[in-house]
Every structure is written in C-alpha cells, then in structure tokens.
Amino acid sequence: MVDVxxxxxxxxRFRILVQIAERQPAVSQGEIAEEVGVTSQAVSEYIRELVDDGLVEKEGRSRYRVTNEGVDWLFRAADDVRRFADHVTGDVLGAMSEAAYIATDDIEEGETVSLFVEDGLLHASPGEEGPATGVATTDAEAGTDVGVTSFEGVMDLEPGSVTVLQVPTVRAGGSRAIDESTVVEHCADADRVVAAGVEAVVACRQAGIDPVVTFAAGEVAADGAERGLHVTAVATTDEVGRVTDRLRDAGVSYEVLEE
Structure with a gap:
C-alpha cells in the first residue's frame, strides 16, 4: 500500500508527481513549487528522486514524463486517499450526521432504534437487537419518517443483482420477436423491473409488466442492486451496452441473457 x-x-511527493502528470512534458519547477507550497530547490530534489525510482523519465531540459510505473503508483496512492476519504465521510462523519428512516412502530425522540434495509429502503424499529443501531432525533408514528443519528454497527445487507433481458430492435422484429412468457418468466420474481428502449417498454406492457422507470435504467438498476434488490432490466439490444456500462461502473453483479 502506498500511504501518501x-x-x-x-x-x-504525491502532489509533485500529480503536477508533473498534469503539465508534462514541459514542466516548470517554479510553477510546481508555487502550487505545492515548497521551494524550487525542493521540487528539484523530489523530481530527482522520482527519476531515480523510475516513476518519472527526463526527456530533456525541463521536460519530464510520468512513466507507466509512475502512473501505477499514482493510481495506488489515489486509491489510498479515496479509501481514507470514504472512511472519514462514511464512518466518522456518518456517525455524526442525521439520516431519515421509515419507522416500523411508534418511536420517541431519544429512543435507541435498530436499523435495517427492507425493500431497498432504510427502516428503524424500537430497540437495540439488530447489528446496527442509532438514536431517534424525532418522534414518529409507525409508517412515517424518523430522524436517526449516533450510528453504531453495520446493517446486514446482502448485495442484489441485475438480470438483463434483451429485446430485439424494431428492425429485427422488436417486441413481436420475444414471447410474452419469456418476459413474464424473468420479471415475475424480480424486486424491481426497469426498461430501456421503446421496444423493451412495449414488450413489458404487452406482458402486463409495469417498469418502475423507462429511462436511466442502468443507473436505477445499479442503485437497486446496491440496496439488496434483485432487478430485471428489460433492454432493447442497442441499449444493452449503456445499461451494462452503468452496472459495471457501479461494481454490481449482473447477467445478460442471450436473445
């Protein structure tokens, strides 16, 4: 691990390497010194070390380029910074912040509550039996929203997944080219169904399926899977790539069914 x-x-060292990457190949040590807040001599020494370590290559007078090894080092260092920032915002500040939950029963301000996710939404119930708890900041009746803070523990949440069902484009037959039974089979047990593309929307409607969204399907499916839901994304073949790009970016598990 590269702990910058x-x-x-x-x-x-990290900041100077970033500056070189931004300015390469013509690198002004004076500009970097001003940006980073050190002397030009210090920048020169850091660059010399970076060259010796194989992270930067000197191409000529005041001309430098970050090597492949330097790029890898920057990626690892940036990951360390991101993980630390996630820890601060999620673990540290998260425990200090307030969030809204759905009360399962009547709750009084100051009461300890157990926290869990149900149907993709945050819920709070009176008591402290669960693995994650908090303290109610408001009174709330069952079924209404309640403020919660002072979080402790981690909520149990099994990650969901996405099944992508392809529908041919209109040139290839469109919604007429896919059996209604196929759509029903893959949508019936899903927690949520989303659709991308006109042909996909029509195929859902003909099968008696009402998608929760008919645009931004990839984003919604990914968000649902992150909340523990199993989502079916019915997508026209020319929309599949856009959907799976969003799923891949979010790091959720998905399967694309063949036509």
Missing amino acids: LDNKRAAT
Whole structure:
C-alpha cells in the first residue's frame, strides 16, 4: 500500500508527481513549487528522486514524463486517499450526521432504534437487537419518517443483482420477436423491473409488466442492486451496452441473457 497520508514528505511527493502528470512534458519547477507550497530547490530534489525510482523519465531540459510505473503508483496512492476519504465521510462523519428512516412502530425522540434495509429502503424499529443501531432525533408514528443519528454497527445487507433481458430492435422484429412468457418468466420474481428502449417498454406492457422507470435504467438498476434488490432490466439490444456500462461502473453483479 502506498500511504501518501502517512507523512508530509509522502504527501508532497504525491502532489509533485500529480503536477508533473498534469503539465508534462514541459514542466516548470517554479510553477510546481508555487502550487505545492515548497521551494524550487525542493521540487528539484523530489523530481530527482522520482527519476531515480523510475516513476518519472527526463526527456530533456525541463521536460519530464510520468512513466507507466509512475502512473501505477499514482493510481495506488489515489486509491489510498479515496479509501481514507470514504472512511472519514462514511464512518466518522456518518456517525455524526442525521439520516431519515421509515419507522416500523411508534418511536420517541431519544429512543435507541435498530436499523435495517427492507425493500431497498432504510427502516428503524424500537430497540437495540439488530447489528446496527442509532438514536431517534424525532418522534414518529409507525409508517412515517424518523430522524436517526449516533450510528453504531453495520446493517446486514446482502448485495442484489441485475438480470438483463434483451429485446430485439424494431428492425429485427422488436417486441413481436420475444414471447410474452419469456418476459413474464424473468420479471415475475424480480424486486424491481426497469426498461430501456421503446421496444423493451412495449414488450413489458404487452406482458402486463409495469417498469418502475423507462429511462436511466442502468443507473436505477445499479442503485437497486446496491440496496439488496434483485432487478430485471428489460433492454432493447442497442441499449444493452449503456445499461451494462452503468452496472459495471457501479461494481454490481449482473447477467445478460442471450436473445
């Protein structure tokens, strides 16, 4: 692990390498020094070390380029910074913030509540039996929203998945080219159904399926899977790539069914 937050020197090394990557190949040590907040001499010494370590290649006077090894190092260092930022915003600040939950029963302000996810939504119930708890900041009747803070523990949440069902384009037969029974088979047990493309929307309607959204299907499917839902995305073949790109970016599990 490349911990650029371990000390000031490591952080400065990281920032200087980023500056070189942004400015390459014509690199002004004076501009970098001003940006980073160190002397030009210090920048020169850092660059010399980066060259010695194989992270930067010197191409001529004041001309430098980040090597492949340097790019890899930047990626690893940036990941460390991101993980630390996620820890601060999620674990530290998250425990200090307030969030809205659906009350399963009547709750009083100041009461300890158990937290869980149901049907993709955050719920709170009186008591502290669950693996994740918080403290109610408002009174709430059952079925209404309640503010919660002082979070402890981690909610149990099994990740969901997405099944992508392809529908031919209109040139290839469109909704007429897919059996209604096929659509029903893959949508009946899904927690949510989304559709992308006119042919896909029509195929759903003909099968008696009402998609929750007919645009931004990939984003919604990914969000649902992250909330533990099993989603079927019915997509016209020329929309499948857009849907799977969003799923891949979100890192959720998905399967594309062949036509």
